[in-house]
Amino acid sequence: MRFANFHDKLKVNIYTKETDRMVTASTASIGFIGLGVMGNSMVKNLINAGYSLHVYTRTKSKAEEVLELGADWHESPASLAQASDVIITMVGYPVDVENVYFGDQGILNHTKEGAYVIDMTTSKPSLAIDIYEEAKKNGFTALDAPVSGGDIGAKNGTLAIMVGGDKEAYHDVAPIFRVLGERITLLGPAGAGQHTKMANQIAIASNMIGVCESIIYARKAGLDAEEMLATISTGAAASFSLSNLGKRMIDKDYEPGFYVKHFIKDMEIALESAHNMGMPAPGLELSLNLYKDLADMGEEDSGTQALIKLLAHEAEMSL
Known part of the structure; x- marks a missing residue:
């Protein structure tokens, strides 16, 4: 099946909580950076939903479980960005977010035009705005989407997801959000999710x-x-x-x-x-x-x- 554009790729994913079923006709690939307590479970849920996953984390041993499930390993954020239609980051601190996005091997310098980057780290609202503006300059879209619900919510796919950014982008990636959480809300422009x-x-x-x-x-x-x-x-x-x-x-x-x-x-x-x-x-x-x-x-x-x-x-x- 061929898709006219990336927007179409995402729209064909129909997820229904009532039937606990994902219809996966999509060829959209997801890059995920950060495989900690929550990130690992989130990646598993995305793989189980039928998405192809590219992963990177500073300590490769933390990725072993998801690699066994079929995720592809990358040696840098740059390599992952070039292979992905949607890039999700779930790292530790604002300085980690800055390094992942703005460093020499950062995703802002290597993401494909038309792609989506989603920072789900709890980070500074001002940093979320900086990422959004830089992404826009480079021809792709950024959302800030921190979560609540802890390890239990990550495992069960019941996280609360708080989103800041453009409404069209929010709707485009909503099928992915619905795999990861239940209460998913667009709160306003860039930075609103972090606030x-x-x-x-x-x-x-x-x-x-x-x-x-x-x-x-x-x-x-x-x-x-x-x-x-x-x-x-x-x-x-x-x-x-x-x-x-x-x-x-x-x-x-x-x-x-x-x-x-x-x-x-x-x-x-x-x-x-x-x-x-x-x-x-x-x-x-x-x-x-x-x-x-x-x-x-x-x-x-x-x-x-x-x-x-x-x-x-x-x-x-x-x-």
Whole structure:
């Protein structure tokens, strides 16, 4: 089957959540850079949906699982960009985003005309705008599309995807987004996706303190922490952090669905953005300081639920 253009390639992918079925008549290839906790699962979902995947990550051993599933390995972002119709990046920090996009082997210098680049890293809104403008100069389109939902959402294809950029481009790549997530929203022009993710992280920051203190309080009061959690999760206190990460806290499971070090990075970006807008954020500042203390305890590679270790220690309570 031949396609008149790339837009047609993407439009023939029809994904229906109700039937859990992807009709794959597309020849569009996807390049994916960054195979961490979430990226690996996202690539698997795209392969299972029938897309051909090109992958690159700094440590090739992290790609072994998806290479066995049929993904093609590339030695540089430049090589991957030249082979892909859509390029998705999911890396660690804004400096990593800058290197992947603007470096000598960066994708902005090597992407094919008419292609799409999508940064799903949580990064600076200002950087998302820079990427969008540079991509436009070079004849292709950029979207910022950070996600929320952690390792569980990545595995299950149920991520919330927050998109900034042009409406036409958003609709063009929507079939790909629908493989990766459920709540997918175009929030505005370039940078709007990243601003929305900052709002998301601000809401989570103070909530995580509350979840930890709730569990510590229950234990000090002699309650069954699991019963307490199951009960209040059905009421006004309900949240993803309470239901999912609260259970991990009780089970002393500190494996990273989302790293402490990456949450610190996100909060620093959010606080900088808030200050640039003249907005005080006392709850965010408190959470950031607590997580920095947690990292100083050697927990930067733990999951964000490890915050309970710090607060339990301060409460002079054994977990």
